[in-house]
Amino acid sequence: MVGELRTPAPDSRAKKAPNRQSRSCKVCRLRKVKCDRVKPCHACCAHGYPSKCVYETVPGDEARPISQAEEIRNLRAEIQELRTRIDERQDGSHDQDLERLDRLESLFESIRSAPLSVVDHIVREVRFAHGGIKKDLVQVGPWEGHEAYNSYHNSRASPPLSIIPIRQRASDSGSDLNFSDPPTYDDDDSEDQMSLSSVSDSSGSSGTIYLIGMQRPSVDVFVERFVDAFSPQVDTKSGRAGALRAAAGIRMFSPLISDAFEAVSVAFFGRSIQNKQLEASGFRLYPRVLRELQEALTDPERSKSEATLVTVTLLLAFESVERTTAKGVPAHVRGAVRLIEHRGPENHMYGVEHLLFTELRPYWIAGACAGREPSFLAHEDWRTIPWSAGTTTKDILHHLLDLATEVPALLSQSDSFKAAQQGASKMGAQETAAKQAALWNGITDLTARFYQWYHDWVKCYPDGPPEEVEQTEDQDFPIFKRRDLRTGAIYTPTRLSYPNLLLAQTMCVYYAFRLILSSIDTRPEDRVSVPEQYELGCGICRTYAFYILTAPGNMINRLAFPTRVAWEAFPDNGPERAFMTEVLQLVEKRHSLALWGGGMSELSAQQGTPLNTA
Structure with a gap:
């Protein structure tokens, strides 16, 4: 019919759009590199x-980037569902579920900790399988928390890899996915060498994955x-605490972060269960991580990467656990x-x-x-x-820290x-009077x-201000005793109870x-008197x-610096320090x-302390 609107035939290429990626991430587009x-x-x-790495959403475009984190979550959920189903069955008719569970766990282990070239391949297969895992999908792993090495063979590929040092990253000569991290293997790592094995594609495909199987258990649990x-x-009312958890989620994408997590977590786990051998294993990895970090810090681009920042923070956590030297913690903080x-x-x-910055x-x-010394953190842009x-x-704590950033400059001025x-x-x-006046005006x-x-934040806190509660012997905690500054008598004051951990830390x-x-x-x-200082320490x-x-995990570390400051506000041999010793x-x-x-002497902010003279 003349004038009839005809619907154009769908383009065959458009039908395939959902199964191919049509966009590069924003970073690659800005850098003008292949994504x-x-x-x-x-x-x-x-x-x-x-x-x-983020992708812009284009209206009407159903293609989206492959999310490895999403596939990990999906596989984890399916594994849990299969385990529950198997546990609930009493008739033993779960052979198929067990077989599928084994395959899923193998894939999960590989996606979680295999080299990127392997992960990319597996995730693509899982993503495009739609109806489930493909029958001809190669099962690989377990990698057990360490990098393994692979070579996908085709007519142009190089011969299969043989024995490779544990920390040397793989690079396929026929691929454009090249890792720039140099090898860090040395003779001290001989105990970590692995035995070579291979897993072939059951479908007879030419693709073969070569892997090195660890003899020790997975570090994932650590x-x-x-x-x-x-x-x-x-929750946010307890204070944000998700930085290292988020960092752990991206460790598979960074050899440096992966190594750092392994060293720190193994040492911490060994210490927490009083296993000296396991703790020593973490110690042996520690120098290697320091070398890798030094290499990153000397590289103009890698020094600004989030992997370098994460690693520095992890080593700070390591020092809080092990206290390898008296200057370890302040050195990592300064770094x-x-x-x-x-x-x-x-x-x-x-x-x-x-x-990491805000927490x-x-x-x-x-x-x-x-x-x-004056800090750049006091500048307005920071x-x-x-x-x-x-x-x-910004919450109540960060509004307080906006003020606290000015304290170092006044200390330096004094x-x-x-x-x-x-x-x-x-x-x-005249000069003395001018400098004295400037300092006093700043204070x-x-x-x-x-x-x-x-007045603005604590007295008006939405959940209410701190409350005073009687100390009791059944609270499973040392009893704080203090002095009456007027009479000198020692008595038991009330303790402070807060509506949440954030206000307590603040x-x-x-x-x-x-x-x-x-x-x-x-x-x-109008100066702060000695009795007022004493009350601040008692607070x-x-x-x-x-x-x-109340605090879960090691959030208690957030009170480490205030604890050292309070320690220095009290006299020697008093009930206050005796109480603090019990707490430490x-x-x-x-x-x-x-x-x-160790008493945290390295955290002291007093003039002339070892930290300030280091």
Whole structure:
């Protein structure tokens, strides 16, 4: 019929669109490099920022990148469903389920920890199988937490790989997926060598996967234990704690992160179960991770990758567990802070990088206070840019930390003023008065803003302010005793109870920074007096019972710096320090944290302490 609108015949190519990837990720498009359209793609993984690999949504386009994390979740769910079904059956008719369970677990192990070239292939097969796993899909694994090495053979491929050092990354000469990480194998790793075996495609395909089978158990259980301890799953009212958990989720895409997680988690697991042999295994891996990290730090591009930042943070956690040296923790804190400054605020707006910066911001500022030098964290761009993308919003703690970033500069100013007074060329009376006034004005202004923060955020806290609760012997916690500063008598005060962990941590951080600021407060009027300092220290001690008995995992580490600051506010041989000693020993025993058992002297922010003179 003339004028009739005809529907155009569908293009045969359009029918295939859902089964092919039509877009590159944003990073590859900006860098103008080839993208393999896996999420995260190889290019993003190789350059150390897998969490930045994102794909724009195009209206009407059904194609989407292959999400390895999604396939892991799907396989995990199906495995759990099959296990439940098998457990519920009593008639023994579950041979097919058992067979499928074995195949799924093999695939799950491979996707989780195999080399990227293997993972990409498996995920594509699973994604496009639609009706389930293909019958001719090659079963590979288990990889047991370590990299294995493969070679997919075709007419142009090189001969199969033979024995390869454990830490050397594979590279297929016929592929454009090349890893730039250099080999790190040495003679000390001889005990970790693996035996070569192969698994062939049951369909007779020419593709053969060569793998090296570990003789020791999988480290995945160690990583899960470590993540549960240092990055427990909590709600936002407890304080965000998901950074290391998110980092563990991308470790398969970074050899550096994978090695770091293995070293730290094995050592932690061994220590937590008092297995010296297992703990020593983690120690043996530790130097290798340090070497790999040093290589990354000397590379202009890799030094800014999220893999490098994650590894530095993991080594900081390792030092809190093992306390290898008295300067281990502050050295890693200083290294992390320098790395953060090198990366710039714009590189902490998204993903794991944002979580690491925001969750550990109290540590970075505490490190600046311990160094008693002005900090870049006080600059306006560091207070705003990391939150400008809306990845998270500032809570009560971060509004407090905005003020706390100014404390290191005042400490430095005070130290410089004292040094000038005691120097050979002493200042004149006019210069002395000007510098003294500038310091006092800074302390006055910041103290007033601390008071205003307390009024705006604590007194008006939506869930209510802290409450006082009687201490009892049945609370399974040491009893805090303090002095009556007027009479000198020792008595048992109330402890503080909070509506949530976030407020408890925030108040301890508040008390700590107020104490540090008061240590340089020599104003003739309105200065923070010794009794006020004592009360600030007692506030931290009165919070311990609530926080330590409530906080999951090793979130207690968030009170490490406030604890050291409070320790220095009390006199020797008093009931306060006796109580704190009991707490330190309790935390070391319950949480396997050598940092606490050592008294944390390296965290001191006092002038002239080992940390400040290092």
